[in-house]
Amino acid sequence: MHASPExxxxxxxxxxxxxxxxxxxxxxxxxxxxxxxxxxxxxxFCVFAGCVHYSGDPTLFEEYWLxxxxxxxxxxxxxxxxxxxxxxxxYLFVDYFLEQAIRKIHGMVGNAVTEGxxxxxxxxxxxxxxxxxxxxxxxxxxxxxxxxxxxxxxSSFEGCTKFMDSRxxxxxxxxxxxxxxxTKDQPxxxxxxxxxxxxxxxxxxxxxxNGSVVNDxxxxxxHYTAITAPADYPIMLWTMSKISGHAGTRLGWAIVEDASVAxxxxxxxxxNTLGLSQDAQARGIxxxxxxxxxxxxxxxxxxxxxxxxxxxxxQAVLEGRxxxxxxxxxxxxRFDLPEYESSFCSFLGKNFRANPAFLWxxxxxxEDCQQLLKENKIIARGGAxxxxxxxxxxxxxxxxxxxFDLLLARLASLK
Amino acid sequence: MHASPExxxxxxxxxxxxxxxxxxxxxxxxxxxxxxxxxxxxxxFCVFAGCVHYSGDPTLFEEYWLxxxxxxxxxxxxxxxxxxxxxxxxYLFVDYFLEQAIRKIHGMVGNAVTEGxxxxxxxxxxxxxxxxxxxxxxxxxxxxxxxxxxxxxxSSFEGCTKFMDSRxxxxxxxxxxxxxxxTKDQPxxxxxxxxxxxxxxxxxxxxxxNGSVVNDxxxxxxHYTAITAPADYPIMLWTMSKISGHAGTRLGWAIVEDASVAxxxxxxxxxNTLGLSQDAQARGIxxxxxxxxxxxxxxxxxxxxxxxxxxxxxQAVLEGRxxxxxxxxxxxxRFDLPEYESSFCSFLGKNFRANPAFLWxxxxxxEDCQQLLKENKIIARGGAxxxxxxxxxxxxxxxxxxxFDLLLARLASLK
Numbered sequence: 001m002h003a004s005p006e007x008x009x010x011x012x013x014x015x016x017x018x019x020x021x022x023x024x025x026x027x028x029x030x031x032x033x034x035x036x037x038x039x040x041x042x043x044x045f046c047v048f049a050g051c052v053h054y055s056g057d058p059t060l061f062e063e064y065w066l067x068x069x070x071x072x073x074x075x076x077x078x079x080x081x082x083x084x085x086x087x088x089x090x091y092l093f094v095d096y097f098l099e100q101a102i103r104k105i106h107g108m109v110g111n112a113v114t115e116g117x118x119x120x121x122x123x124x125x126x127x128x129x130x131x132x133x134x135x136x137x138x139x140x141x142x143x144x145x146x147x148x149x150x151x152x153x154x155s156s157f158e159g160c161t162k163f164m165d166s167r168x169x170x171x172x173x174x175x176x177x178x179x180x181x182x183t184k185d186q187p188x189x190x191x192x193x194x195x196x197x198x199x200x201x202x203x204x205x206x207x208x209x210n211g212s213v214v215n216d217x218x219x220x221x222x223h224y225t226a227i228t229a230p231a232d233y234p235i236m237l238w239t240m241s242k243i244s245g246h247a248g249t250r251l252g253w254a255i256v257e258d259a260s261v262a263x264x265x266x267x268x269x270x271x272n273t274l275g276l277s278q279d280a281q282a283r284g285i286x287x288x289x290x291x292x293x294x295x296x297x298x299x300x301x302x303x304x305x306x307x308x309x310x311x312x313x314x315q316a317v318l319e320g321r322x323x324x325x326x327x328x329x330x331x332x333x334r335f336d337l338p339e340y341e342s343s344f345c346s347f348l349g350k351n352f353r354a355n356p357a358f359l360w361x362x363x364x365x366x367e368d369c370q371q372l373l374k375e376n377k378i379i380a381r382g383g384a385x386x387x388x389x390x391x392x393x394x395x396x397x398x399x400x401x402x403x404f405d406l407l408l409a410r411l412a413s414l415k
Numbered sequence: 416m417h418a419s420p421e422x423x424x425x426x427x428x429x430x431x432x433x434x435x436x437x438x439x440x441x442x443x444x445x446x447x448x449x450x451x452x453x454x455x456x457x458x459x460f461c462v463f464a465g466c467v468h469y470s471g472d473p474t475l476f477e478e479y480w481l482x483x484x485x486x487x488x489x490x491x492x493x494x495x496x497x498x499x500x501x502x503x504x505x506y507l508f509v510d511y512f513l514e515q516a517i518r519k520i521h522g523m524v525g526n527a528v529t530e531g532x533x534x535x536x537x538x539x540x541x542x543x544x545x546x547x548x549x550x551x552x553x554x555x556x557x558x559x560x561x562x563x564x565x566x567x568x569x570s571s572f573e574g575c576t577k578f579m580d581s582r583x584x585x586x587x588x589x590x591x592x593x594x595x596x597x598t599k600d601q602p603x604x605x606x607x608x609x610x611x612x613x614x615x616x617x618x619x620x621x622x623x624x625n626g627s628v629v630n631d632x633x634x635x636x637x638h639y640t641a642i643t644a645p646a647d648y649p650i651m652l653w654t655m656s657k658i659s660g661h662a663g664t665r666l667g668w669a670i671v672e673d674a675s676v677a678x679x680x681x682x683x684x685x686x687n688t689l690g691l692s693q694d695a696q697a698r699g700i701x702x703x704x705x706x707x708x709x710x711x712x713x714x715x716x717x718x719x720x721x722x723x724x725x726x727x728x729x730q731a732v733l734e735g736r737x738x739x740x741x742x743x744x745x746x747x748x749r750f751d752l753p754e755y756e757s758s759f760c761s762f763l764g765k766n767f768r769a770n771p772a773f774l775w776x777x778x779x780x781x782e783d784c785q786q787l788l789k790e791n792k793i794i795a796r797g798g799a800x801x802x803x804x805x806x807x808x809x810x811x812x813x814x815x816x817x818x819f820d821l822l823l824a825r826l827a828s829l830k
Contacts, residue, residue: 057497065493075488075698077705078480080663082472083656123538123688130687134578163549163686165582241498248495248693271578272545273538273688277695278663283490290492 052403053379054396056358061245062400064313071290073283080278093266093275094121101288102253105243106230108292109311109347111220113232117255118262122269123276125218125239125252129160129191130272132235132254135264136212137168138187144170148178149191150206151387152198152360154216155394157191158385173387175206185210195219198386198394199338200356218242223314225354226345234258242357244287244310245398251276251284315348318355321397321404325359328412334372336362359395369393376410467818468794469811471773476660477815479728486705488698495693508681508690509536516703517668520658521645523707524726524762526635528647532670533677537684538691540633540654540667544575544606545687547650547669550679551627552583553602559585563593564606565621566802567613567775569631570809572606573800588802590621600625610634613801613809614753615771633657638729640769641760649673657772659702659725660813666691666699730763733770736812736819740774743827749787751777774810784808791825 065071085095099119106112122128137145147161151174161171172178175190182188188211194203197219205213215233219225219242236255241247256262269275291310329335340354363369368390370382383392395407480486500510514534521527537543552560562576566589576586587593590605597603603626609618612634620628630648634640636658651670656662671677684690706725744750755769778784783805785797798807810822 057499059497062493062496065491065496068492071492073488073490073492073694075490076480077483077486077488077702078477081477081480081661082474083662084472085663123691126689127687159686163683164579167580167582246496247498248500248690250688250690250692268578271574272542273665274541275663275665276538277665277692277698279488279694279698280692283692283694287492 051374051377051379052399052406054399054403054407055379055381056396056398058241058245058247058357058398059400060317060398060404061314064308064310065245067308068290071286073279073286075279075282080282082278083275085278085281093269094119095278095281095285098281098285098288101285101292102238105288105292106255108295109222109227110230111222111227111347112217112236112238112255113230114255117257118259120254120256120262120265120269121276121281122252122254122265123273123280124241124247124250125216125237125254126156126160127269127272127276128237128252128254128265129157129214129216131265131268132214132237132261133161133169133189134268135261136189136214136235137166141187144168146170146172146178146182146186146188147191148172148175148188148207149193149387150175150203152196152383152392153191153387154193154197155381155385179207179209182207182209187211189214191216193218195225195354195356198358198381198392199360200225200340200354200358201338219357221314222311222345222347223318223355224357226343226352227347228343228345235261240284240287244291246283246287249280249283249287251280312348315352315355318397319352322353322355324408325397325411328408331412332414334364334414335369336364355397357396357398359397361393361395363391363393366391372414376414378407378410466789466792466794467814467821469814469818469822470794470796471811471813473656473660473662473772473813474815475732475813475819476729479723479725480660482723483705483709486701488694488701490694490697495697497693498690500693500696508684509534510693510696510700513696513700513703516700516707517653520703520707521670523710524637524642525645526642526762527632527651527653527670528645529670532672533674535669535671535677535680535684536691536696537667537669537680538688538695539656539662539665540631540652540669541571541575542684542687542691543652543667543669543680544572544629544631546680546683547629547652548576548584548604549683550676551604551629551650552581556602559583561585561587561593561597561601561603562606563587563590563603563622564608564802565590565618567611567798567807568606568802569608569612570796570800594622594624597622597624602626604629606631608633610640610769610771613773613796613807614775615640615755615769615773616753634772636729637726637760637762638733638770639772641758641767642762643758643760650676655699655702659706661698661702664695664698664702666695727763730767730770733812734767737768737770739823740812740826743823746827747829749779749829750784751779770812772811772813774812776808776810778806778808781806787829791829793822793825 085093102119103114106114122131133147144167147169149157158171161169169189188207190205190207190211190213192203192205192213193216196203214235214237216237217231218239220231221243234257237252239252240249254265256265294308294310329337338360342351342353344351361369363372370380370390370393373380373393380393380395383389386394500508517534518529521529537546548562559582562584564572573586576584584604603622603624605620605622605626605628607618607620607628608631611618629650629652631652632646633654634657635646649672652667654667655664669680671680709723709725744752753775757766757768759766776784778787785795785805785808788795788808795808795810798804801809
């Protein structure tokens with residue numbers, strides 16, 4: 001999602017592409033028009049011309065779950081009524097069985113250390129990101145703590161840092177630039193997304209001073225990249241949406257080393273939303289268990305497999321999409337694409353090249369790459385919101401199959 | 416929930432009262448002790464001495480839902496995966512069927528005008544409260560917009576207003592005091608909770624200047640008070656937790672008159688948590704429909720009733736509790752209680768006296784009323800967090816039956 005006013009309108013248009021009622025669409029556009037958020041109504045025209053948004057909704061995985069009808073979440077009417085998850089005492093709102101499932105799936109995949117760490121839940125990693133800023137902002141500092149991230153960085157960091165106009169922290173952006181000007185011992189919070197959103201690279205911190213680092217590991221799962229070692233950082237953010245594709249469940253978690261940081265993050269969640277939905281947690285338990293059971297069934301040799309092993313499925317589908325994408329881009333000479341190296345994945349037991357969730361394109365000519373795509377009915381996110389030039393554009397690889405096929409055809413047609 | 420650090424510890428103790436594992440409890444206490452949030456470990460002792468928290472968790476209604484086993488929420492694994500609720504276009508994250516159910520139940524009960532209004536959903540009314548501040552804070556004002564509420568006011572308003580240390584608004588508190596010192600045309604945001612939390616009175620705005628008013632109507636339902644007219648205010652906040660008792664679902668909604676205010680609130684929800692759980696929304700649809708169907712079945716005379724009419728049940732249970740509470744308090748001369756008048760309820764078709772969700776006690780002697788109760792193993796919220804003196808204390812009337820019985824016995828024993 002965009003974090004800009006224009007982003008609202010764009011998102012609205014995305015919804016409108018799958019609308020059931022043109023009257024309702026018109027109402028929605030009028031509502032947002034009332035806000036005067038945009039003076040440019042071109043996108044509205046674009047919808048009716050057949051534009052498609054490739055913004056990052058991970059609907060690709062729907063197909064897997066449609067073929068696994070034995071994993072519904074059933075919540076009796078009397079279940080989970082209390083504010084508190086009574087099965088857990090470390091944090092008031094955390095379901096004990098969900099916490100166990102989270103620790104278990106990281107153990108199975110081998111992508112994170114959880115032993116001796118605290119699990120803090122949030123309404124998606126979006127909320128946990130804000131909880132981390134709240135917990136890490138220096139209370140001693142007379143001025144707001146700078147928040148930095150190497151470019152290109154995740155497009156929502158800026159908006160989520162700025163919107164409350166807090167005195168606790170401030171958005172500074174480009175971490176390399178900050179490093180050059182920062183004094184020794186200056187407090188800061190650095191955000192490191194790895195694999196990176198938008199470009200898929202395996203990022204490390206760049207400031208390496210006396211600040212705090214938040215590691216956003218949303219995409220460190222075998223469908224997107226080889227798992228080479230368990231991630232082991234003080235604050236790691238994860239989200240259901242990029243594992244199973246259930247973005248709508250709004251379930252994220254932080255794995256936190258320090259008890260007081262974890263407690264402050266949990267306190268933020270309490271003040272901000274009085275915990276998080278027990279229903280989302282129930283769903284999370286069902287889905288994580290379904291993924292894990294797809295491997296248990298797999299191991300029970302001889303017995304008919306009930307469920308396709310999830311990460312094997314995801315990696316194969318994304319690898320196939322990237323193969324087709326590279327072929328499509330071979331038909332055009334207008335874009336540059338980052339190179340991705342092969343690594344050995346300890347979980348899948350094979351070498352493979354990263355299959356990032358996003359296509360990070362650079363127009364070879366000095367032109368507005370987002371605009372170029374828009375003219376070809378592909379709505380994607382331009383480089384500016386990632387801290388880069390308009391020569392770059394980010395296109396989601398995770399849309400439903402028919403829309404992905406359309407994307408290939410439209411890109412290949414750009415001679 | 417308390418909004419203070421001490422509140423975390425108290426809440427923790429609450430959980431510990433229903434703990435399954437003393438080892439986990441000890442871990443939890445150690446975790447929070449690491450935060451040095453409290454130097455007073457007396458509450459820990461209190462837990463083991465059999466103290467009970469009466470803080471406002473609406474578990475009373477569990478009993479109703481346990482007798483209605485035909486209202487489970489079933490979510491297939493592939494449902495609600497997208498960030499967006501594709502069945503609605505007015506707001507990206509709002510399920511169309513939930514919006515319809517919300518409008519329908521207000522229409523059935525007659526407690527709010529929804530026609531021509533926007534419905535904005537949030538993670539409980541806690542988040543919507545913050546969304547309203549965000550939307551209403553004056554962008555033109557050189558200083559933060561004052562946030563005020565007549566005392567006694569809801570205890571979480573202060574913490575939820577302060578914790579982000581925003582430059583947009585600031586907590587000022589006591590609305591009467593603000594009115595006396597405010598200049599004409601000074602922007603402000605006034606919070607009006609009616610029926611009021613903690614004291615149950617039917618509040619009106621007190622400043623009546625050129626500011627904005629947010630009406631918190633969480634308790635304007637027939638179990639708590641007579642419905643005398645549909646509420647008709649520019650911004651009205653509601654929450655599932657106080658209707659059906661499903662606090663853990665974290666589902667609130669705002670009914671908003673102005674399109675731009677509604678859009679700004681929705682934008683806050685987008686930046687803060689990227690929408691809200693589709694699972695919580697699915698649960699909300701099931702529960703609101705179950706409540707409404709308890710009346711449809713009722714009306715189908717002759718046919719066996721499947722479900723007890725919900726609000727009739729709730730009003731009868733709370734009326735019974737208040738009768739017993741008044742009898743228990745007759746045994747002691749230490750407290751004063753507010754008087755509540757009778758009104759004619761258009762929905763239940765009868766006159767009755769309000770049955771507030773909280774007992775708002777004043778110690779007749781000049782003493783710390785929270786401390787007095789604590790010595791008698793009743794943990795309740797002292798007057799100070801409501802902007803009042805320590806002579807007042809708020810005790811929840813909505814706990815599970817055995818705990819309510821214990822409360823009666825303990826209060827009656829205070830000679």
